[in-house]
Each structure stands twice: as C-alpha cells, then as structure tokens.
Amino acid sequence: MRWMRAAGRGILVAAVLLAGNSGSGVEAEHSAPRGRGPMTLVTAGDLTGYLSPLLADWNSEHPRERVTLVELPDSADETRAQMISELRSGSDRFDVLNIDVAWTSEFAAAGWIAPLARDRFPLDSFLRPVVETATFDGRLYAVPYVTNAGLLYYRKDVLDAEGENPPSTWAELARQARTAPRHDLDGYAGQFLPYEGLAVNIAEAVYSAGGSILRNDGDRVTVDSAAARDAFTFLADGVREGWISGEALRYKEEESRLAFQDGRLLFLRNWPYVYTEANARGSSVSGKFGVAPLPGIDGPGSSVLGGSNLAVNRNSRHPASAADLIVYLTSERVQRQVLTEGSLPPVRAALYEDPELIRALPYLPTLRQSVLSAVPRPKSPRYDQVSLAVQAVAQDVMALRQTPAEAVERLARELAAISRRG
Template sequence: MSRFTIRHLVLGGAAACLLAGGLQAKTITISCGAVGAERQLCEEGTRAWSDKTGHEVQVVSTPNSATERLSLYQQLLAAQSGDVDVFQIDVVWPGMLANHMIDLSQYTEGAEDKHFQSLIRNNTVDGRLVAMPWFTDAGVLYYRKDLLEKYDQKVPKTWEQLTETAETVMKAEREAGNDKFWGFVWQGRAYEGLTCDALEWVASHNGGTIVNAEGEVTINNPQAREALALASSWIDTISPRSVLNYTEEEARGVFQSGNALFMRNWPYAWALAQSPDSPVKGKVGVVALPKGGEDGRHAGTLGGWQLAVSKYSENPALAADLVLYLTSYEEQKRRAIEGSYNPTIPALYKDEEVLAAVPFFGELFETFKNGVPRPSSVTGESYGRVSNAFFNSVHDVLSGEAEPEQALSGLERELRRLGRRGW
C-alpha cells in the first residue's frame, strides 16, 4: 500500500508556517471529532492557544464513527506519519496506541493530579502517561418532560417501564396526527456505539461486562440473553427499524426534531437540545439509564476522549503544551458551559456556573464517576476485535438474524479463541 498522509486525505496540502516576533511560528496539527459541537469547540480552544503562544494550529476532522477513526489512526501511526501531532483518542484506546505516543508526564508538572484518577490510571500504560483526559462521558437517558406530563406518565426506572411508557405515548401521539413519532431512539449501527449501548443493557441486568477483570469470557449468561431479547423487541415497536443504522447524531436528529419520547445518548446532546433553534428547547429532562428490572442497576457505559501526542511529531513539547491548555480547568469549564461536555476535573462538578448551564452534572455525578468500563484494559490490543465481535453479534440479534442464545454462544466461542492467543 502506498504511503499516505492525513493532510492528503483531509487538508489537501501541507500546513503553512507563520512568522511571529521574528521567529518562525510552528504549526501543530490536531485531530478533532465533529459530533455535535465538537469541531466548533475544538477550533475555538485551539485558536485561543494560538493567540496566547503565537503558534498555529490546524484542526483536521476525522470520521465520527469511533471504529472508522481508530482504523485511520492505526494506518497513520503504522506509517510513522508525523502529519498529526495531537490525536483525540477514545477512552478504550490507550492500551492499543501507547507504543506510538510520548510520555506526557515529562511536561505536565503534576497537572494530572487534578483529574479523575481512574482516568489517569486508564491513560497510564507501563508507567507512561500516554494521554491526558479531555472530557469524560457516560450514557444517559433523555426524555420529553412535557409529553410525560401530558399523558400522566412517570420517568421510567427500569427498561420494562421505559418500554411500556414508550408504547403508551407513541400510540397517543400517532393517534393525534404525528405518524413519525417513536418511543425510543438509540445507537444501533454495528459499530463501537452499539457496544456501548448493549453493554449498558447487559450490565444493567447484572450480566457483566463481556470479559471480566481476570480475562474470563462471561457474556454468555441468562441475564445477557434477557437484556438482548428485550432490546430486540423494541425494533418496529417503539424504535424504527432504521435505528439499526443510527449513530449518535441520527438518534439526536430524531429526538431533537420532536419525534421521539426517549433517547439514549451522551451528555453532549444536552446543549444542542437547549439551543435557541431547537424544537424541544426547555422540554427535555436527563436521568440515569434504566435498571434491568427491580433487581438490576443503573449502568452507563464509561466514554470520553483523551488527547495524546504522537511520538512521530516534530514538535512534541509544543504539542504537549497545547494538550495541557486544552485539558486545563478553564478550558474544560468553557466546554462544559457551551457544549455540555463532561469535565475530567472533579472540582468543576461543584462550579456554580457549570451547574447553572448543565444542572444534571451535579445530579448524575456518581453516574459519570462510576461509569461501566468496556473491557479494554484486560484485553489490551485485542480490544478492537473483542468489541467488533460483540457489536456484530448484538446487531444480528437486533436485526432478527439470530436468537440471543445462538448469538451469545457463538460470541463466547469466538472470544475464547481470541483469549487463548493471549489478550
């Protein structure tokens, strides 16, 4: 395969250098997501750093799908390309990408001590701090306050209650003339987002986390089968069949247009739902995701993104300075207020301005602090294959191509084969 660069793919040319103060200004390139307001907030933050330092930043967009983004990153890093200095990486990627990233602890001067220590541990591989936390996440449930009140329904505490409430309100709304209305939208495409959603269903039913901390495959159990059977019943009843191709933004589009009662998504969707032109502005509530029955528990998959510096960067110290600026208290506060991105600094969850902008940050602090981790630490570089096998098996169940028992038995065999080669 011929060598290629992200600049050829995305920018179409090399980065320009500017002269500042008689010295040649450097150009740092950062990959940023574009889900919701991500791209805009990233550009604003990097522009502020540029104004402060006199150096330039080029922001490059990457695929919104985490699965596609990881594949692109792996190709670039395998080629030892220096075209991207700072990578925005998922919370489950440090173990997979660590060998390509510098140790940031030589530049942090202890800044990591202010962040959630669980994330710092997650980002430390073989004693090296390979990424700094930028924002954290956990899946949450969005609901239409006005419609629950209109039909005298309560916020559901279990998935069964959500199913019943969604059926009731959806039927009434359609009878009232909105034939596009659905009860529940979520992320059903066969990609990493479905791993997050399905892990919540399974964990909320006390069905474990696919592979346990000891590396044992645990996914083929009655609670997991029950969870997937319930989710598959949503298709064509309270969820459209097209949900099987939804990512975060497709789900948000339906919900924010006023055509769904419930939505599973990440906190970023709050600020967009409350924007001045949003049809559901002022009508939305956010709570922890439902439990899997009365004996289950609330389970939101731990998400979030980190910033890492490529060891192929020509300006690692400058790139690290940009990372420390973007992950600082003030910048995380700005992103929380303007975009409802969860800070990774605990002190910000007590900041009055942050809580005024995003009230549920305080109410769901424990949900964000204790999110359900995907089994990336224990499976290491094999995590991508583990997740791929999981979301494909789940998608087969949801689409009606396999029964839960059949799909999970096959998944168990596949994961055990992977595990025998060594996680």
C-alpha cells in the same frame, strides 16, 4: 465523529511539530533531548468551532510554538485509519493524539504511544473514572481530555400527563414505552445501526445488568453470563413488542437525536450534546423534556464511559512541548471553555459543582452521576475486532435472527478467538 463528542464533538488529535529541550512529561525510557517550535493540531471535525479561540490563546502566549489546525474527516473509522497509517509508518507527523478512550489500550499495546509521567498532570483534579480510560497494563499512556456518559432523554410533558416519573429500571422503561402510541410517538431508541454506537449500547446493557464483556485488558472473556443474556433479551423484546421501532435499528447518534428533537420519540439514549440541541430554537421538544441516568435491570444502570484522551506519539521529536500542550488543554480555564463553548463534558471534577455552570446547564449533576457510575468500554489491544464482533452479534439479535442465548454463546466464542490472536 459525533460518537466522540461524547466522543463527542471535536475529537482532537494534536500533532505537535516542535524543536528544543526540557522535562518532557514522557517517561524517561522513551524520551530524548527535544526542542520546541510550531505545532499542527489535527482534529476529526471541530463541529462547534470552539477550538480556534483556544488555539488563538495558546498562540498568543507561545508565539514560537504556534498551532495550526488541520481537520480530518468527521468519521471515527476514517480518523482512526489515518492516525494508524501514520503511526505504523513510524511518522512523527502527529506528536499528540486525542484518541477515543477505547483506542488507548490498542495504541499502547502496539507501541505507538509513549507512557507518561503521572506527576506531570493534574490527575487528582479529574473525575475518578476517567483516569482509568487512560491506562493500560498498569501505566498511564494518555491524559483524559473530555469525558462522556450516556443519558436517558424523556418527554417530561408526556410522562407528566401519564402521572409517571422517569424510569429507573428496564421494566419501568418498557411499560412506559408501550404507552407511546397513545401520544403518536415511538417508544425508545438508542444507536442501533451496526457501527461503534451499537457496540456502546450493547456494552451499556450488559453493564446495567451487572455483567461484563472482557477483563484483564482483554485477556479474559466474561460475556457468557446471565447478565449478558438479560441484556440481549431486553433489547430483543423491545423490537419484538414494538416499543423499539424498526426505524430505530437504522439510527446513529444524529438520526436518533433528530427523531427525539422532532417530537417522534418518548425515550432516547444519547450523549449530553443532545441537551443543548434539543433545547435550541426550532426544536419541537424545547422545554418539554428531561434527562435521567440510564435505567438498569433492577435500578439505575451504567453508562459506557465515552470521551477522548490526549496521548503522545512514541516517535515524537518534541515530547516536552507535547506535554505542555496537554497540560494547557486540561487546565481548569480551558476545560471550562470546552464545556461552555464546545458542548463537551469536561474531565475536571470541580466544574460539575460550579453553581454558575449548573444554572446554565441544569443537566450537569445528572451527567456527573452518570460519569461516576460509568464503565469503560472493554479494554483490548484488538478493540476494533472486539467492537465488530459485538456489533455483528447484536445486529442478529435485534433483527430477531438469533436468540439471546445463542448470541451470547457465539459472542463468547468469537471474543475468545480474538483474544488468542497475536
């Protein structure tokens, strides 16, 4: 589930199966006397293996609440489907769910996750924007666990040879990307295959042009704007002019990472995990690339805020222990391990200013800047339908089957129809 590394790696769903009682951290209207006991931690693929040491530490400190790791398929759609199947049935199998930030509104509106008591969790220690991803209808329904923001990777050696600085505007990006063939490179790629990654790339383009897609938790459609038309035009022009290749229209996270890492791309929009991979032994671009914030229409743009949040199943029999596990996973010590061992951006603000971590991971200040200026994906109780509509329209625009103006009008109509559904 690579988009949740972001999304990034190791999206986590914790299933806590406990027995006992204490202050739960879940709002009282959804609590009842509960006990403590063994736990099952369900993940959509711990691709870096960082979870086992964390769980070993927890197990040594909580021998009566041992955690067993269970992994779901490494697919966002499959993971979401399995989680929803359990939740709809009223199952208490999953007590704590580490859900993609875009699912928080959907799960909260459906009544599958319980509101949480804000004072139980160290929210003031988190990067400011990440807390918004965990709220719906003015209430806290989850606790941020990892965050993510899109970054612009660029071939520093090539830009140096051209006497260029990394682009901060779309016009600069397009101009520099057109020079890529002189260096036997493709110009620019993101994640343009029709899946959740395309919806993220489109949202970032709209945000970076000063627009929005939905407001008021999905009740108001705002995509019919000059900003959205500019966003679609920017991407369509890239395809038409060739600095976005036809091959890039088939890229997801990993395909685009490999294209950059193998030395085939000048510019890449992707998540922070690429930094470590592209600098690894055997990479064709190790030591030859840099990282910058995403460009926008008139200056630095806005990323979509990625990551995952920890939520408690409304039918959990063990909300007190579930809350304890969330506190543990969001502690500063564990968050440091999430970054250093899991290559996942933490939610604790202080870690981004730690000199030792910055020496080891020089992109941290740029990532912090990107996170602080990032915007959540459109909030909607029907986010899955919103995402599919955005993907379908974007695919037609980038295949040059529909003009940007036509696409924006169509998307506005489809989103309005979605918002009217019960």
